[in-house]
Amino acid sequence: MENRKVVVVPCSGIGKSLGTVGRVATYKVVERMRPEKTRTVCLALLTMGDNDALKLVRENPCIAVDGCPAQCSRKNIEASMGKLVHGIIVTEVLRKNRSLKPEGIIELNDQGDKLAEIIAKDLSKKADEILRKEK
């Protein structure tokens, strides 16, 4: 149990800024907020059935971070028989934060970054909770 990490898996959403919001939120968690408790994995690698990626999502709790209701991350984790314990959809978080107008795919604007920060804090708390329950 000691070495278990929560695997935060953002979608690869490249057509809309909300995909970038989910991706940036993930990096805030795995690189800055909870680097010792979380990590990420390439979603495409999982989609392609890479053995190491499959093992990772089957043996560790996973959080899907999806930009839109197509929920590519959630569906690909499920199709990989991964241990999905939580999922967020950026569009739903945006609905609760209507004053924010995220823009930009190559680089997010400040409001997009703020939305990513809100999601990242929520993901960090969720990761703590998941690991606490697993003890």
Next chain:
Amino acid sequence: MTLATGKVGVICCSGEDLPEGTISRVATRLVLEKLRPEETVTLCLPLFLAGGEDERAFARVFPTIAVDGCSKKCAEAGTRRFSGKPVATIVVSEVMKKYPKLKAKSREKLNSEEMGLAMRVAEEIAEKVDEVLCKTNK
């Protein structure tokens, strides 16, 4: 069969776990937004699995170029498996060998050097787009 649409699909791996994945993603967007906005379209790679028949028909409708971060070539393999064979593949780690001074270290926000690398990759994609359209228009 590929339909003559006058557009090329650019599918990148977006590799979330590697800086090269972010380069593949940014380079693809640079092509779509700045270098060849009229000639290119894209689709999220995992949508081939999560989506329906419309998404899976993508590479039958558009000739596609795969843009991969590393030698595992998920974009090439995924496009081929779920939609159709790409007409070309560009691998970021291979392009980087031509520019040994340019390093990819960031996964989140690219610095100016990494943006320079993304632009080099984008230029290679744009060249391929021109080649593909030249051939399909003949």
